[in-house]
Amino acid sequence: MHTLPLTLVVMTYNEAKNIARCLDSVPFAAEKVVIDSGSTDDTVAIAQAHGARVVRQDWLGFGPQRNFATTQAGNDWILALDADEYLTPALAGEIAAKLPALMAGDTCAVWLRRATIYMGAPMRFYLPSMGEKMARLYHRDRARWADVRVHESLRFDGPAVTFQARFNHENNPSLPEKQIKVLRYAELKCRDWLEKDKPVRMWQTPFVFALAFLKDYLFRLAFLDGWRGYAIAQTAASYAVYKRMRYYEMRRNPASIESGAAALHRHGIDR
Known part of the structure; x- marks a missing residue:
């Protein structure tokens, strides 16, 4: 070629x-x-x-x-x-x-x-x-x-x-590798939200999980891929919830920003 x-x-x-x-x-x-x-x-x-x-x-x-x-x-x-x-x-x-x-x-x-x-x-x-x-x-x-x-x-x-x-x-050869990426991506997204001073809106969280799961599992046809599809939908919904909880923590307890970053760094998840 x-x-x-x-x-x-x-x-x-x-x-x-x-x-x-x-x-x-x-x-x-x-x-x-x-x-x-x-x-x-x-x-x-x-x-x-x-x-x-x-x-x-x-x-x-x-x-x-x-x-x-x-x-x-x-x-x-x-x-x-x-x-x-x-x-x-x-x-x-x-x-x-x-x-x-x-x-x-x-x-x-x-x-x-x-x-x-x-x-x-x-x-x-x-x-x-x-x-x-x-x-x-x-x-x-x-x-x-x-x-x-x-x-x-x-x-x-x-x-x-x-x-x-x-x-x-x-895509993430194992679930542990996927969970590591979820932690990393959530931390980065929350930092962006902090800079933009995004409102917390924790009341949305229970609905976010349900809607995110249904979007992937039903409307994006993950259910047709069996249990692998279930795993994808559940992981996506959990990520949507976790990043909102982490952002709430950052706003509620600013000291957690640096302590969380240090914990991720110790485990090599901060890149």
């Missing part, structure tokens, strides 16, 4: 088990850049062995870290993947075939479809896991990541296209 003037950018922290697969899935990228926030495993060595240039950068938050990564690219067109994501051969072929024409125009970004592998197998019916559209391929002068600590999205105001083939997401 011929190379394109495209930079693959991947953010990492202790991703030794995933990074090679991610990098190797993009054979057409003229440049591969890994932004590492202090890995203590073999992530850096493996990334370099698989053709990536590694840039070390302390963790800034998801949005700021992605925007920093954009500045490190040597090409205007950027493909942003997480280390636990990788292109399918079909999507690699579609990008290689269609991107040259887009590069000659004024396209801002490309929507890619992401499929999820959960508990060791692809989800078959749960809608967000069957082809969730995500803007991950973009021109760096026409798009920018939102400067938020978590749940970042690509912002652009101009033409975009959608590719049909999918890329895969190896």
Whole structure:
């Protein structure tokens, strides 16, 4: 496959088990850049062995870290993947075939479809896991990541296209890893809420759990994936409740902000 003037950018922290697969899935990228926030495993060595240039950068938050990564690219067109994501051969072929024409125009970004592998197998019916559209391929002068600590999205105001083939997401190989991510994401989201002085509204919490569970389990068809679908819906609903309880605690007892951050740091969950 011929190379394109495209930079693959991947953010990492202790991703030794995933990074090679991610990098190797993009054979057409003229440049591969890994932004590492202090890995203590073999992530850096493996990334370099698989053709990536590694840039070390302390963790800034998801949005700021992605925007920093954009500045490190040597090409205007950027493909942003997480280390636990990788292109399918079909999507690699579609990008290689269609991107040259887009590069000659004024396209801002490309929507890619992401499929999820959960508990060791692809989800078959749960809608967000069957082809969730995500803007991950973009021109760096026409798009920018939102400067938020978590749940970042690509912002652009101009033409975009959608590719049909999918890329895969190896979503949290185990439930303990998922729970660690829940703690991390909730803490980051609560910090954003603090800065915005968002009202607490704890009275909504019981309804939030029920509505979040029903949204995923029924309306997004998680129930058709059996007990794996139940686990996804329950975890999502629990996350929606936990982050509200944690935010209430931060506002009720400000000392818990630093003590909680210190506890997460001791267990390596603060990146």
